[in-house]
Each structure stands twice: as structure tokens, then as C-alpha cells.
Amino acid sequence: MPKRFLPFLLIPLGILSGAGAAVFLAPPEDDAQAAVPDTDEAAEDGDVPAAGLEYVKLNNQFVIPVVSRDRISSLVVLSLSIEITAGQRARVFEQEPKLRDAFLRVLFDHANIGGFNGPFTQEDRLGPLRTALRDAARKELGKDVRNVLIVDILRQDP
Incomplete structure (x- = not known):
């Protein structure tokens, strides 16, 4: 009887762990903004985006x-x-x-x-x-x- 309830227990556990990992591994908003070069900074370097x-x-x-x-x-x-x-x-x-x-x-x-x-x-x-x-x-x-x-x-x- 416990084997029948195992899939019902593992599916929500997998969904919750996947959501937790996504939240934990997502970059902070400040880092995402820093990854995109500012056009003024790029112009100083001689590179055009x-x-x-x-x-x-x-x-x-x-x-x-x-x-x-x-x-x-x-x-x-x-x-x-x-x-x-x-x-x-x-x-x-x-x-x-x-x-x-x-x-x-x-x-x-x-x-x-x-x-x-x-x-x-x-x-x-x-x-x-x-x-x-x-x-x-x-x-x-x-x-x-x-x-x-x-x-x-x-x-x-x-």
C-alpha cells in the first residue's frame, strides 16, 4: 500500500525542489543589469554594441x-x-x-x-x-x- 502513495509524494516534492533551485540559482537583478554594457562605456572602449x-x-x-x-x-x-x-x-x-x-x-x-x-x-x-x-x-x-x-x-x- 505505501508503494501506491509514493508517486503522489515524489511529484510535488520534485516540483517544489525544481522551483526552489530556480529561485536560488537566478541571478540578482543588479547583476543582470551590470552584464549589459552601457552605450557610453562601450563608446569609450571603441566598441559599438x-x-x-x-x-x-x-x-x-x-x-x-x-x-x-x-x-x-x-x-x-x-x-x-x-x-x-x-x-x-x-x-x-x-x-x-x-x-x-x-x-x-x-x-x-x-x-x-x-x-x-x-x-x-x-x-x-x-x-x-x-x-x-x-x-x-x-x-x-x-x-x-x-x-x-x-x-x-x-x-x-x-
């Missing part, structure tokens, strides 16, 4: 010819987005012709040194390209540019 960023995808793709032996051996097609401080989207589109020109110069240089030959998607090849694209964007738009993202990349061989 993720909420203060937006991503602007450039309208058209970039088509880069890869030349070998004075002939086009393949085409590389890229889509780029710019990670920028919130509120700067209009400025990106106003400066887009200059920005595209700067990006094309970087991409042509990368193609001319063989950056799109072989295993061109390896990080040791794309890392310097990303850095050069970011530097070019900062030259045109200033420090509001956080990063340039390679959204799509494709090499079309004959």
Missing part, C-alpha cells in the same frame, strides 16, 4: 576577371555587405560609386597577385582580402565602418 550596427548590402555584385597568360581564365563574382554604425545607411548609398571603385581596385589587385587562383576560399587568402576591403571602406566612409562582409563568392571557370 551589436544593437548599434546595421548591415548594408551593396546593390550590385562585383565581377572580377582572373587573367592568366594574357587571357581571362575565370570570373569571380562577389556580393559584399558593409557593417556600419546605425544611421549611416544613407551615407553608404551616397558614396556607393566611390566605394565600389575602391573595392574594385582592391579586388583587381587581389586577382593580379593570384588571390583567386587555386583554393581561393581558404581563410589565409580571404583574411587579407577582407582586411583590405575594410581599409578601403574606412578610407571612403571613416571609422563608422566596422567590417566588410563577403556575402557570396563564386568562381566560374571555363
Whole structure:
């Protein structure tokens, strides 16, 4: 007979112990507030919180010819987005012709040194390209540019 009452005793005991553990392990309200950085403190450190960023995808793709032996051996097609401080989207589109020109110069240089030959998607090849694209964007738009993202990349061989 006592075995029949055991589930009725253990279920409420389990619920109460789970609730007690949740209350005991919950962070205090002050600690939860301290975990979220203040925007003024983040600005002093040079970091912009993720909420203060937006991503602007450039309208058209970039088509880069890869030349070998004075002939086009393949085409590389890229889509780029710019990670920028919130509120700067209009400025990106106003400066887009200059920005595209700067990006094309970087991409042509990368193609001319063989950056799109072989295993061109390896990080040791794309890392310097990303850095050069970011530097070019900062030259045109200033420090509001956080990063340039390679959204799509494709090499079309004959």
C-alpha cells in the first residue's frame, strides 16, 4: 500500500525542489543589469554594441576577371555587405560609386597577385582580402565602418 502513495509524494516534492533551485540559482537583478554594457562605456572602449550596427548590402555584385597568360581564365563574382554604425545607411548609398571603385581596385589587385587562383576560399587568402576591403571602406566612409562582409563568392571557370 505505501508503494501506491509514493508517486503522489515524489511529484510535488520534485516540483517544489525544481522551483526552489530556480529561485536560488537566478541571478540578482543588479547583476543582470551590470552584464549589459552601457552605450557610453562601450563608446569609450571603441566598441559599438551589436544593437548599434546595421548591415548594408551593396546593390550590385562585383565581377572580377582572373587573367592568366594574357587571357581571362575565370570570373569571380562577389556580393559584399558593409557593417556600419546605425544611421549611416544613407551615407553608404551616397558614396556607393566611390566605394565600389575602391573595392574594385582592391579586388583587381587581389586577382593580379593570384588571390583567386587555386583554393581561393581558404581563410589565409580571404583574411587579407577582407582586411583590405575594410581599409578601403574606412578610407571612403571613416571609422563608422566596422567590417566588410563577403556575402557570396563564386568562381566560374571555363
